[in-house]
Amino acid sequence: MLAYIVRRVLFMIPTLLIISIISFAVIQLPPGDYLTSYVSQLRETGDIVDEAELAALKERYGLGQPIYVQYYKWVSGIILRGDWGQSMEWQRPVKDLIWERIALTMVLSGISLLVSWFVAIPVGVYSATHQYSIPDYVMSMFSFIGAGTPGFMLALVVMYLAWSKLGMAVGGLFSEEYITAPWNWAKVVDMFKHLWIPVLIIALNGTAGSIRTTRANLLDEMNKPYVETARAKGLKEGRMVWKYPVRVALNPFFSTMGWQLAGLISGQTLLAVVLSLQTTGPLLLRALTSQDMYLAGSFLLLLSTLTVIGTLFSDILLAWVDPRIRLGG
Amino acid sequence: MAKPDNDTLLAQDAAEKGAALQEAVTEELPLEEEEIYVASYWKLMWWKFRRHKMALVSAVFVILLYLVAIFCEAVAPYDPEEYFLKYKMAPPTKIHVRDAEGRFHLPFVYKIDRTQDPETYRDIYNEDTSTRYPITFFVRGSEYEMWGLWKSDLHLFGLPVPQDEQGVFLLGADRLGRDLFTRMCYGARISLSVGLVGVLLSVTVGIVLGGVSGYYGGRADTIIQRVIEFIRTMPHIPLWMALSAAVPKDWPIVRVYFGITLLLSLISWTGMARVVRGRFLAMREEDFVLAARLAGSGEMRIILRHMLPSFFSHIIASLTLSIPGMILSETGLSYLGLGLRAPAISWGVLLKDAQNLRSLVLVPWVLLPALAVILTVMAFNFVGDGLRDAADPYAR
Numbered sequence: 109m110l111a112y113i114v115r116r117v118l119f120m121i122p123t124l125l126i127i128s129i130i131s132f133a134v135i136q137l138p139p140g141d142y143l144t145s146y147v148s149q150l151r152e153t154g155d156i157v158d159e160a161e162l163a164a165l166k167e168r169y170g171l172g173q174p175i176y177v178q179y180y181k182w183v184s185g186i187i188l189r190g191d192w193g194q195s196m197e198w199q200r201p202v203k204d205l206i207w208e209r210i211a212l213t214m215v216l217s218g219i220s221l222l223v224s225w226f227v228a229i230p231v232g233v234y235s236a237t238h239q240y241s242i243p244d245y246v247m248s249m250f251s252f253i254g255a256g257t258p259g260f261m262l263a264l265v266v267m268y269l270a271w272s273k274l275g276m277a278v279g280g281l282f283s284e285e286y287i288t289a290p291w292n293w294a295k296v297v298d299m300f301k302h303l304w305i306p307v308l309i310i311a312l313n314g315t316a317g318s319i320r321t322t323r324a325n326l327l328d329e330m331n332k333p334y335v336e337t338a339r340a341k342g343l344k345e346g347r348m349v350w351k352y353p354v355r356v357a358l359n360p361f362f363s364t365m366g367w368q369l370a371g372l373i374s375g376q377t378l379l380a381v382v383l384s385l386q387t388t389g390p391l392l393l394r395a396l397t398s399q400d401m402y403l404a405g406s407f408l409l410l411l412s413t414l415t416v417i418g419t420l421f422s423d424i425l426l427a428w429v430d431p432r433i434r435l436g437g
Numbered sequence: 438m439a440k441p442d443n444d445t446l447l448a449q450d451a452a453e454k455g456a457a458l459q460e461a462v463t464e465e466l467p468l469e470e471e472e473i474y475v476a477s478y479w480k481l482m483w484w485k486f487r488r489h490k491m492a493l494v495s496a497v498f499v500i501l502l503y504l505v506a507i508f509c510e511a512v513a514p515y516d517p518e519e520y521f522l523k524y525k526m527a528p529p530t531k532i533h534v535r536d537a538e539g540r541f542h543l544p545f546v547y548k549i550d551r552t553q554d555p556e557t558y559r560d561i562y563n564e565d566t567s568t569r570y571p572i573t574f575f576v577r578g579s580e581y582e583m584w585g586l587w588k589s590d591l592h593l594f595g596l597p598v599p600q601d602e603q604g605v606f607l608l609g610a611d612r613l614g615r616d617l618f619t620r621m622c623y624g625a626r627i628s629l630s631v632g633l634v635g636v637l638l639s640v641t642v643g644i645v646l647g648g649v650s651g652y653y654g655g656r657a658d659t660i661i662q663r664v665i666e667f668i669r670t671m672p673h674i675p676l677w678m679a680l681s682a683a684v685p686k687d688w689p690i691v692r693v694y695f696g697i698t699l700l701l702s703l704i705s706w707t708g709m710a711r712v713v714r715g716r717f718l719a720m721r722e723e724d725f726v727l728a729a730r731l732a733g734s735g736e737m738r739i740i741l742r743h744m745l746p747s748f749f750s751h752i753i754a755s756l757t758l759s760i761p762g763m764i765l766s767e768t769g770l771s772y773l774g775l776g777l778r779a780p781a782i783s784w785g786v787l788l789k790d791a792q793n794l795r796s797l798v799l800v801p802w803v804l805l806p807a808l809a810v811i812l813t814v815m816a817f818n819f820v821g822d823g824l825r826d827a828a829d830p831y832a833r
Contacts, residue, residue: 123667130671137683256815258765260772261807264791272798377674378769392675393773396682408679411672419670 112427116420127412132179135405169193186409193402197395202406205391210410212281213387217376220307224314225361231315232322233354239327247319254316260378262309267383270305281306281386306383310376321360329353359426482750485827492823495816502813506625510581513619514595514605517782519579521604521614523551526800527562529609537566545571546596546605559799570596570603609802611790620782621806627783629813631698631767632760639702640756643709650710651717652740658714665707673704677766681775690781697776701763712755716748750828758821761814768810784810 147162169181185191192202235244281302282295289295329335330353338348377389384390388407395403476484487493505512521527530546548568552561576595583589596605604610607618650661677700684696720726729743770776771785772792779786784806790796791803 123670126667127671130676134679134683137679252815252818256761256818257811258769258814260769261811264788264797264804264807267794268791268797268801268804271794272801377678378773381773392678393775396678397774399682404679404682408672408675411675412670415672416670 109427113424116423120416120420123416124413127416128183128409129179131405131409131412132182134408135182135401136175137401165194182405186406192406195395195400195403197398197400197403202403205403206388206407206410209386209388209391210414212385213376213380213389216281216303216306216385216387217310219303220310221314223307224311224318227311228315228318229322229354229358232319233326233349235319235323236326236330236357237349248323251316251319254312255320257313258378259309259313259376260382262312263306263379263382266305266309306376306379306385309379309383318361322357325357325360326353329357478750482827486823489819489823489826491819495819496823498812498816499820502625502816503629505622506629508593509622509626510583511589511591512593513616513622514576514578514592514607515600515616515619516579516581517615517620517623518780519600519615519619521600521610521616523601523614524549524562524604524606524610525560525614526612527551527560527606527610527614529802530604530606531564532572532605532607536569542569543571545569546603548603570598570605572605573597608805609800611803612796612800617787617802617805620787621784621809623782624784624787624806625809627694627777627781628764628767628785628810631694631701631783632763632817634695635698635702635705635763636756636760638699639706639709639759640752642702642706644713644752646706647710647713648717648740651714652721652736652744654718661710662714665710668704668707671704674769676704677701677770678773678775681770686778690777693777694781697767697770698763701766705759705762708759709752709755712751713748716751717744720744720747750824754821754824754828757817757824760821761817764810764817765814 168185169178182193185193190203192206194200195202195205198205231247235247238244281299282289283298283302326349330349332353335348335353338352339345343351376387377392379385380387380389381393388411392404392407394400395407527549530549532544532546533542534544535541536545546569547564547566548570550563550565552563553559554561572594573596574594576592576597577590578592578595579600580588580590594605596603604616606616608621609617611617611620646661650658680700680703681697684693688696726739726743729739734743767776767783768785768788771778771783772788774789777783777786779789787803787806788810790800791807797803
């Protein structure tokens with residue numbers, strides 16, 4: 109087990125290296141460099157350009173030097189000093205901007221994931237054990253619709269209905285007075301009041317897919333001889349189902365958790381934009397449209413890194429749950 | 438008893454030789470079981486697909502959608518950029534078959550009158566039941582260039598009166614008074630073809646790399662698998678957003694379109710490559726491959742003539758299942774303003790009108806492109822599901 113984990117961790121290193129190169133390439137994509145746009149932005153607003161500050165920035169990012177020097181300065185800044193660069197638009201260090209957003213995103217997505225599993229697993233098991241019954245058909249229909257409707261469209265419709273029928277403006281994670289307020293108990297309570305709509309929409313999407321996975325896997329498992337054996341030994345049906353085939357059928361939940369985690373952080377981007385949630389999505393979109401490239405690049409790097417860690421996490425979990433993988437690999 | 442035996446042998450032989458011979462044999466053996474026994478692979482697949490009713494209905498729906506997309510100039514009653522100043526934000530025109538006095542007619546619309554609310558200055562559209570306009574098929578209307586090849590002014594349906602007098606807006610008009618149905622027809626062309634073109638690109642790359650990976654194995658396999666694993670660990674949506682934000686804003690529509698399609702297939706080929714690799718691995722050890730090799734077939738011939746046909750149906754199934762993702766991604770990116778931009782028309786671009794909640798309450802029908810996307814995606818999912826079940830017709 110330990111050897112397996114060590115091997116996986118070692119494999120992460122080249123992956124992270126390539127990811128950082130790609131993220132850096134994204135920073136470089138728009139024509140011109142950070143400094144040029146910064147200076148022109150300052151000139152536009154009529155500010156005086158401080159030559160000393162310019163020189164300091166130039167040195168910090170290695171601008172004007174070969175591309176690999178710039179890359180090295182960017183990466184080493186992140187690794188050695190925790191310096192993610194400067195957001196041009198916000199005039200603040202990137203690291204001040206992203207962490208709260210990422211934390212909020214993870215809270216939102218984590219809760220949604222738990223809600224969707226909590227619903228999907230029992231429903232999926234019921235559907236599989238009562239195949240071709242009316243509830244099974246209803247659930248299948250529901251999961252087809254849920255899987256076919258992207259979250260952001262659902263969000264649009266929910267917002268429209270809430271506004272036109274209930275006169276309620278849904279959207280955002282906080283009431284206005286709390287948006288810039290420092291964290292305190294009242295803010296947390298306020299957040300949970302707003303949280304249920306996005307959670308519901310994300311969970312609905314996730315549930316649909318999870319029901320189908322659970323149902324299909326359990327149906328496969330139910331035909332296997334060990335199930336027959338357990339039955340022949342006189343185990344009660346309900347106990348037998350939950351104790352053996354369900355556990356095997358849930359394997360994909362672990363193996364896809366890495367992607368789920370990635371989806372958690374990045375997948376709800378569109379939905380977050382529609383509902384104007386204070387999560388990573390809208391900030392990344394704004395960074396991209398206003399060519400705030402250090403912010404965008406750092407986001408991409410951070411999101412990818414989290415995905416890689418998520419994949420590692422789920423691989424370890426899977427190996428732990430399923431000895432065939434641990435011993436065979 | 439010798440004769441039926443002989444016939445069965447003949448049938449088996451024929452099944453391998455070709456469809457023409459086979460049908461003759463099938464006629465001689467009307468028994469249902471024997472018909473199954475001699476049916477070709479594709480016939481079996483069709484029989485199995487036919488049993489999946491939702492898939493069948495969805496397939497018809499998808500074909501209809503593509504027909505609309507192909508012939509959108511003629512199906513749409515107007516020009517997509519043509520705006521009717523008189524009908525800004527006009528609601529969907531009601532189509533009647535029964536007039537105010539209770540008499541039945543062929544489908545018609547009433548004349549629409551515009552009045553203004555004295556307080557809010559909002560336009561209010563009322564029907565003037567004294568004037569009827571019949572809906573006419575194959576009517577002459579605004580001129581267009583079909584596929585950029587020849588000029589025509591024939592439209593599938595419309596009103597037989599000049600456009601300034603009255604228009605028919607099946608799905609309402611937008612804020613500038615453009616017909617939403619027309620724009621959705623044109624949008625279908627881009628939205629639906631992004632899926633096809635993107636999938637074709639990713640299938641080509643996927644088959645080649647997945648094939649190399651699965652057939653040769655060894656170092657090539659290791660490298661390709663690592664690349665695939667790597668691409669799959671990148672977070673898709675942020676990456677797409679970042680790359681499509683980098684598409685220059687002054688590019689012509691066609692180039693942006695191909696750029697975005699290329700971006701989308703950049704990631705999706707990995708799924709296809711995995712499917713193909715799995716199939717190749719499973720099949721490499723099969724007897725018929727060995728037989729072909731012993732018979733002296735070249736490698737290309739073994740792959741193309743013997744292996745590819747036997748998992749072709751699986752490819753089609755997973756191909757169908759990957760189209761919806763493409764359509765959704767394009768819609769999402771365009772909705773965010775990162776994909777295609779006006780004046781290009783796609784369902785995502787049209788949905789941008791639905792971004793403002795306040796205007797959405799006044800013109801709720803601008804949400805309809807979302808419905809089109811959802812229906813399309815569901816239809817593709819059903820078709821793909823049916824194809825996947827049918828892909829292995831020998832399985833019970």
